[in-house]
Amino acid sequence: MPNLIDGRAIAEKVYVDLRTEISELKSKGVTPGLAVVLIGDDPASRAYVRSKDKMSRVLGLHSVKLELPESTSQAELLARVEELNRDPAIHGILVQSPPPKHIDEAAIVRALDPAKDVDGFHPMNVAKLAMGDPTGFVPCTPLGVQRLLIESNVEIPGSHVVVLGRSMIVGKPVALLLMQKVKGGDATVTVAHSRSKNLPEITRSADILIAAIGRAYFVKADHVREDAVVIDVGINRVEDKNDKRGYRLVGDVAFDEVAPKAKAITPVPGGVGPMTIAMLMSNTVKAARQSL
Ligand code: NAP
Numbered sequence: 607m608p609n610l611i612d613g614r615a616i617a618e619k620v621y622v623d624l625r626t627e628i629s630e631l632k633s634k635g636v637t638p639g640l641a642v643v644l645i646g647d648d649p650a651s652r653a654y655v656r657s658k659d660k661m662s663r664v665l666g667l668h669s670v671k672l673e674l675p676e677s678t679s680q681a682e683l684l685a686r687v688e689e690l691n692r693d694p695a696i697h698g699i700l701v702q703s704p705p706p707k708h709i710d711e712a713a714i715v716r717a718l719d720p721a722k723d724v725d726g727f728h729p730m731n732v733a734k735l736a737m738g739d740p741t742g743f744v745p746c747t748p749l750g751v752q753r754l755l756i757e758s759n760v761e762i763p764g765s766h767v768v769v770l771g772r773s774m775i776v777g778k779p780v781a782l783l784l785m786q787k788v789k790g791g792d793a794t795v796t797v798a799h800s801r802s803k804n805l806p807e808i809t810r811s812a813d814i815l816i817a818a819i820g821r822a823y824f825v826k827a828d829h830v831r832e833d834a835v836v837i838d839v840g841i842n843r844v845e846d847k848n849d850k851r852g853y854r855l856v857g858d859v860a861f862d863e864v865a866p867k868a869k870a871i872t873p874v875p876g877g878v879g880p881m882t883i884a885m886l887m888s889n890t891v892k893a894a895r896q897s898l
Pocket of ligand 1: 841
Protein backbone atom coordinates (compact mmCIF):
# COMPACT_ATOMS: atom_id res chain seq x y z
CA MET A 607 0.00 0.00 0.00
CA PRO A 608 1.71 3.20 -1.12
CA ASN A 609 0.34 5.47 1.61
CA LEU A 610 1.22 3.21 4.54
CA ILE A 611 3.51 4.63 7.24
CA ASP A 612 5.63 1.64 8.22
CA GLY A 613 6.48 2.00 11.93
CA ARG A 614 8.66 -1.10 11.96
CA ALA A 615 10.89 0.18 9.14
CA ILE A 616 11.17 3.64 10.72
CA ALA A 617 12.00 2.09 14.12
CA GLU A 618 14.79 0.09 12.43
CA LYS A 619 16.20 3.36 11.10
CA VAL A 620 16.14 4.78 14.64
CA TYR A 621 18.05 1.71 15.87
CA VAL A 622 20.78 2.19 13.23
CA ASP A 623 21.43 5.72 14.57
CA LEU A 624 21.20 4.54 18.18
CA ARG A 625 23.78 1.78 17.64
CA THR A 626 26.32 4.40 16.53
CA GLU A 627 25.59 6.54 19.56
CA ILE A 628 25.73 3.56 21.91
CA SER A 629 29.17 2.51 20.65
CA GLU A 630 30.41 6.10 21.06
CA LEU A 631 29.17 6.11 24.66
CA LYS A 632 30.78 2.72 25.29
CA SER A 633 34.09 4.03 23.97
CA LYS A 634 33.82 6.68 26.70
CA GLY A 635 33.23 3.95 29.31
CA VAL A 636 29.44 4.38 29.57
CA THR A 637 27.01 1.56 28.76
CA PRO A 638 23.47 2.98 28.80
CA GLY A 639 21.47 1.10 31.43
CA LEU A 640 17.70 0.63 31.57
CA ALA A 641 15.77 -0.83 34.51
CA VAL A 642 12.20 -1.96 33.91
CA VAL A 643 10.12 -2.67 37.00
CA LEU A 644 7.09 -4.93 36.80
CA ILE A 645 4.78 -5.42 39.77
CA GLY A 646 2.39 -8.37 39.60
CA ASP A 647 1.75 -10.66 36.67
CA ASP A 648 -0.68 -8.96 34.33
CA PRO A 649 -0.06 -10.79 31.01
CA ALA A 650 -0.13 -7.65 28.82
CA SER A 651 2.31 -5.79 31.13
CA ARG A 652 4.54 -8.85 31.24
CA ALA A 653 4.65 -8.95 27.43
CA TYR A 654 5.51 -5.21 27.22
CA VAL A 655 8.30 -5.62 29.79
CA ARG A 656 9.67 -8.64 27.94
CA SER A 657 9.88 -6.77 24.65
CA LYS A 658 11.52 -3.72 26.27
CA ASP A 659 14.10 -5.94 27.98
CA LYS A 660 14.72 -7.88 24.76
CA MET A 661 15.28 -4.73 22.69
CA SER A 662 17.69 -3.32 25.33
CA ARG A 663 19.74 -6.50 25.07
CA VAL A 664 19.67 -6.56 21.27
CA LEU A 665 21.12 -3.03 21.27
CA GLY A 666 23.78 -3.98 23.84
CA LEU A 667 22.38 -1.86 26.67
CA HIS A 668 22.75 -2.87 30.31
CA SER A 669 19.26 -4.19 30.99
CA VAL A 670 17.75 -4.91 34.39
CA LYS A 671 14.32 -6.50 34.63
CA LEU A 672 12.92 -6.28 38.15
CA GLU A 673 9.89 -8.52 38.62
CA LEU A 674 8.17 -7.91 41.94
CA PRO A 675 5.22 -9.84 43.36
CA GLU A 676 1.66 -8.44 43.31
CA SER A 677 1.90 -8.16 47.13
CA THR A 678 4.77 -5.63 46.97
CA SER A 679 3.94 -2.69 49.25
CA GLN A 680 4.22 0.98 48.37
CA ALA A 681 7.16 1.30 50.81
CA GLU A 682 8.99 -1.67 49.30
CA LEU A 683 8.50 -0.33 45.80
CA LEU A 684 9.71 3.14 46.81
CA ALA A 685 12.82 1.53 48.34
CA ARG A 686 13.57 -0.30 45.06
CA VAL A 687 13.09 2.93 43.09
CA GLU A 688 15.50 4.68 45.47
CA GLU A 689 18.10 1.94 44.90
CA LEU A 690 17.77 2.37 41.13
CA ASN A 691 17.97 6.18 41.47
CA ARG A 692 21.32 5.72 43.25
CA ASP A 693 22.70 3.01 40.91
CA PRO A 694 25.25 4.66 38.56
CA ALA A 695 24.91 1.80 36.01
CA ILE A 696 21.23 2.65 35.53
CA HIS A 697 20.41 5.70 33.40
CA GLY A 698 16.73 5.03 32.74
CA ILE A 699 13.98 3.65 35.00
CA LEU A 700 10.52 2.61 33.89
CA VAL A 701 7.82 1.34 36.23
CA GLN A 702 5.38 -0.59 34.05
CA SER A 703 1.83 0.81 34.17
CA PRO A 704 -0.69 -0.02 35.49
CA PRO A 705 0.63 -1.16 38.88
CA PRO A 706 -1.66 -3.12 41.27
CA LYS A 707 -4.52 -1.09 42.78
CA HIS A 708 -2.88 -0.66 46.22
CA ILE A 709 0.04 1.22 44.66
CA ASP A 710 -0.10 5.01 44.38
CA GLU A 711 1.31 5.34 40.88
CA ALA A 712 1.65 9.13 40.95
CA ALA A 713 3.76 8.92 44.14
CA ILE A 714 6.02 6.33 42.50
CA VAL A 715 6.49 8.55 39.45
CA ARG A 716 7.34 11.52 41.72
CA ALA A 717 9.94 9.38 43.51
CA LEU A 718 11.87 8.74 40.28
CA ASP A 719 14.99 10.78 39.67
CA PRO A 720 13.74 13.08 36.84
CA ALA A 721 17.10 12.58 35.10
CA LYS A 722 16.30 8.84 34.85
CA ASP A 723 12.58 9.20 34.07
CA VAL A 724 12.76 7.89 30.49
CA ASP A 725 8.96 7.55 30.34
CA GLY A 726 8.70 11.32 30.76
CA PHE A 727 5.90 11.22 33.34
CA HIS A 728 7.65 13.00 36.26
CA PRO A 729 6.21 16.51 36.87
CA MET A 730 9.65 17.98 36.16
CA ASN A 731 9.67 16.42 32.69
CA VAL A 732 6.05 17.40 32.03
CA ALA A 733 7.05 20.99 32.89
CA LYS A 734 10.14 20.81 30.68
CA LEU A 735 7.99 19.67 27.74
CA ALA A 736 5.54 22.52 28.33
CA MET A 737 8.46 24.98 28.56
CA GLY A 738 10.26 23.57 25.51
CA ASP A 739 13.36 22.60 27.52
CA PRO A 740 15.20 19.99 25.40
CA THR A 741 16.95 18.41 28.41
CA GLY A 742 13.64 16.88 29.55
CA PHE A 743 12.23 13.49 28.62
CA VAL A 744 9.16 13.39 26.40
CA PRO A 745 6.81 10.38 26.78
CA CYS A 746 7.76 7.66 24.30
CA THR A 747 4.52 7.30 22.32
CA PRO A 748 4.15 11.05 21.50
CA LEU A 749 7.84 11.18 20.62
CA GLY A 750 7.33 8.18 18.34
CA VAL A 751 4.36 9.85 16.64
CA GLN A 752 6.43 12.97 15.93
CA ARG A 753 9.31 10.88 14.57
CA LEU A 754 6.93 8.94 12.29
CA LEU A 755 5.68 12.22 10.83
CA ILE A 756 9.18 13.63 10.35
CA GLU A 757 10.59 10.45 8.79
CA SER A 758 7.57 10.25 6.46
CA ASN A 759 8.21 13.84 5.30
CA VAL A 760 4.83 15.03 6.55
CA GLU A 761 4.75 18.83 6.73
CA ILE A 762 4.16 19.68 10.42
CA PRO A 763 4.78 23.47 10.58
CA GLY A 764 1.56 25.38 9.97
CA SER A 765 -0.51 22.20 9.66
CA HIS A 766 -3.70 21.74 11.60
CA VAL A 767 -3.22 18.77 13.90
CA VAL A 768 -6.30 17.37 15.63
CA VAL A 769 -5.54 15.12 18.59
CA LEU A 770 -8.37 12.85 19.66
CA GLY A 771 -7.80 12.11 23.37
CA ARG A 772 -6.33 14.15 26.24
CA SER A 773 -4.48 11.62 28.41
CA MET A 774 -1.19 12.46 30.10
CA ILE A 775 0.40 9.52 28.26
CA VAL A 776 -0.55 10.42 24.70
CA GLY A 777 -3.03 13.23 23.99
CA LYS A 778 -1.66 16.11 26.06
CA PRO A 779 2.06 15.48 25.46
CA VAL A 780 1.65 14.94 21.72
CA ALA A 781 -0.27 18.25 21.52
CA LEU A 782 2.49 20.07 23.46
CA LEU A 783 5.21 18.48 21.35
CA LEU A 784 3.72 19.37 17.98
CA MET A 785 2.93 22.96 18.96
CA GLN A 786 6.49 23.67 20.16
CA LYS A 787 8.37 26.48 18.46
CA VAL A 788 11.13 24.18 17.18
CA LYS A 789 11.87 21.79 14.31
CA GLY A 790 9.19 19.07 14.29
CA GLY A 791 6.69 21.52 15.84
CA ASP A 792 4.95 24.75 14.84
CA ALA A 793 1.63 22.99 14.20
CA THR A 794 -1.75 24.51 15.01
CA VAL A 795 -3.16 21.98 17.48
CA THR A 796 -6.73 21.20 18.49
CA VAL A 797 -7.35 18.66 21.26
CA ALA A 798 -10.73 16.90 21.26
CA HIS A 799 -12.13 14.50 23.86
CA SER A 800 -15.30 12.78 25.03
CA ARG A 801 -17.03 16.10 25.83
CA SER A 802 -16.22 17.73 22.48
CA LYS A 803 -19.23 18.69 20.36
CA ASN A 804 -19.45 18.07 16.61
CA LEU A 805 -16.49 15.71 16.64
CA PRO A 806 -16.61 14.70 12.94
CA GLU A 807 -16.59 18.40 12.00
CA ILE A 808 -13.49 18.99 14.15
CA THR A 809 -11.62 15.92 12.91
CA ARG A 810 -12.48 16.70 9.28
CA SER A 811 -10.62 20.00 9.65
CA ALA A 812 -7.35 18.15 10.39
CA ASP A 813 -4.40 18.00 8.05
CA ILE A 814 -2.98 15.49 10.52
CA LEU A 815 -5.37 13.45 12.68
CA ILE A 816 -3.96 11.62 15.71
CA ALA A 817 -6.40 9.15 17.26
CA ALA A 818 -5.63 8.12 20.86
CA ILE A 819 -8.92 7.23 22.56
CA GLY A 820 -8.90 3.46 23.04
CA ARG A 821 -12.12 2.76 21.07
CA ALA A 822 -11.87 0.15 18.31
CA TYR A 823 -12.73 1.46 14.81
CA PHE A 824 -14.07 4.77 16.23
CA VAL A 825 -12.68 7.01 13.48
CA LYS A 826 -14.71 6.42 10.33
CA ALA A 827 -14.32 7.71 6.78
CA ASP A 828 -16.64 10.66 7.49
CA HIS A 829 -14.34 11.83 10.33
CA VAL A 830 -11.46 12.32 7.89
CA ARG A 831 -11.00 14.74 5.03
CA GLU A 832 -9.53 13.65 1.71
CA ASP A 833 -5.70 13.59 1.79
CA ALA A 834 -5.32 13.89 5.56
CA VAL A 835 -2.48 12.10 7.37
CA VAL A 836 -3.89 9.69 9.97
CA ILE A 837 -1.88 8.40 12.93
CA ASP A 838 -3.61 5.63 14.85
CA VAL A 839 -2.27 5.28 18.40
CA GLY A 840 -5.06 3.00 19.61
CA ILE A 841 -4.44 -0.60 20.63
CA ASN A 842 -7.70 -2.43 21.23
CA ARG A 843 -8.52 -6.11 21.55
CA VAL A 844 -11.41 -7.40 19.48
CA GLU A 845 -12.66 -10.96 19.56
CA ASP A 846 -11.34 -13.10 16.72
CA LYS A 847 -12.16 -16.80 16.76
CA ASN A 848 -9.72 -17.41 13.88
CA ASP A 849 -6.79 -16.17 15.96
CA LYS A 850 -5.29 -18.70 18.36
CA ARG A 851 -5.35 -16.10 21.17
CA GLY A 852 -9.07 -15.59 20.56
CA TYR A 853 -8.54 -11.90 19.83
CA ARG A 854 -6.60 -9.56 17.60
CA LEU A 855 -5.33 -6.03 18.04
CA VAL A 856 -6.92 -3.17 16.14
CA GLY A 857 -6.60 0.59 16.24
CA ASP A 858 -8.99 3.47 16.94
CA VAL A 859 -9.35 3.99 13.18
CA ALA A 860 -11.57 1.94 10.86
CA PHE A 861 -8.55 1.33 8.66
CA ASP A 862 -10.28 -0.24 5.63
CA GLU A 863 -12.61 2.72 5.05
CA VAL A 864 -10.21 5.49 6.09
CA ALA A 865 -7.04 4.35 4.28
CA PRO A 866 -8.37 5.01 0.73
CA LYS A 867 -9.06 8.66 1.69
CA ALA A 868 -5.83 9.30 3.56
CA LYS A 869 -2.63 10.71 2.14
CA ALA A 870 -0.77 8.51 4.63
CA ILE A 871 -1.88 6.28 7.49
CA THR A 872 -0.33 4.06 10.17
CA PRO A 873 -1.46 0.45 10.50
CA VAL A 874 -2.19 -1.34 13.80
CA PRO A 875 -0.10 -3.29 14.57
CA GLY A 876 3.11 -2.08 12.96
CA GLY A 877 2.61 1.69 13.16
CA VAL A 878 3.00 3.63 16.40
CA GLY A 879 3.68 0.55 18.59
CA PRO A 880 7.22 -0.25 17.36
CA MET A 881 8.11 3.47 17.64
CA THR A 882 7.17 3.56 21.33
CA ILE A 883 9.86 1.01 22.18
CA ALA A 884 12.36 2.68 19.84
CA MET A 885 11.81 6.00 21.64
CA LEU A 886 12.26 4.32 25.03
CA MET A 887 15.66 3.12 23.84
CA SER A 888 16.38 6.60 22.47
CA ASN A 889 15.43 8.27 25.77
CA THR A 890 17.67 5.82 27.68
CA VAL A 891 20.63 6.65 25.43
CA LYS A 892 19.86 10.37 25.91
CA ALA A 893 19.81 9.87 29.71
CA ALA A 894 23.20 8.14 29.54
CA ARG A 895 24.61 10.94 27.36
CA GLN A 896 23.28 13.61 29.73
CA SER A 897 24.83 11.79 32.70
CA LEU A 898 28.34 12.45 31.33
P1 NAP B 1 -7.01 7.01 28.10
O1 NAP B 1 -6.14 7.44 29.22
O2 NAP B 1 -8.13 6.07 28.36
O3 NAP B 1 -7.57 8.33 27.40
C1 NAP B 1 -8.50 8.24 26.38
C2 NAP B 1 -8.86 9.63 25.90
O4 NAP B 1 -9.79 9.48 24.84
C3 NAP B 1 -9.54 10.48 26.96
O5 NAP B 1 -9.05 11.79 26.88
C4 NAP B 1 -11.01 10.42 26.58
O6 NAP B 1 -11.73 11.60 26.86
C5 NAP B 1 -10.93 10.26 25.08
N1 NAP B 1 -12.13 9.58 24.59
C6 NAP B 1 -12.62 8.37 24.99
N2 NAP B 1 -13.73 8.07 24.31
C7 NAP B 1 -13.94 9.10 23.46
C8 NAP B 1 -14.94 9.38 22.50
N3 NAP B 1 -15.93 8.53 22.27
N4 NAP B 1 -14.86 10.53 21.80
C9 NAP B 1 -13.84 11.38 22.02
N5 NAP B 1 -12.85 11.19 22.92
C10 NAP B 1 -12.92 10.04 23.62
O7 NAP B 1 -6.14 6.32 26.95
P2 NAP B 1 -4.59 6.48 26.53
O8 NAP B 1 -3.72 5.93 27.57
O9 NAP B 1 -4.34 7.86 26.03
O10 NAP B 1 -4.57 5.49 25.29
C11 NAP B 1 -5.37 5.67 24.15
C12 NAP B 1 -5.19 4.49 23.22
O11 NAP B 1 -3.82 4.43 22.81
C13 NAP B 1 -5.46 3.12 23.86
O12 NAP B 1 -6.01 2.25 22.88
C14 NAP B 1 -4.09 2.63 24.27
O13 NAP B 1 -4.01 1.22 24.32
C15 NAP B 1 -3.27 3.17 23.13
N6 NAP B 1 -1.85 3.37 23.44
C16 NAP B 1 -0.97 2.89 22.53
C17 NAP B 1 0.38 3.07 22.73
C18 NAP B 1 1.33 2.56 21.69
O14 NAP B 1 2.49 2.34 21.96
N7 NAP B 1 0.88 2.39 20.44
C19 NAP B 1 0.85 3.71 23.88
C20 NAP B 1 -0.08 4.22 24.78
C21 NAP B 1 -1.44 4.04 24.55
P3 NAP B 1 -12.02 12.14 28.36
O15 NAP B 1 -10.72 12.73 28.80
O16 NAP B 1 -13.07 13.15 28.15
O17 NAP B 1 -12.42 10.95 29.17
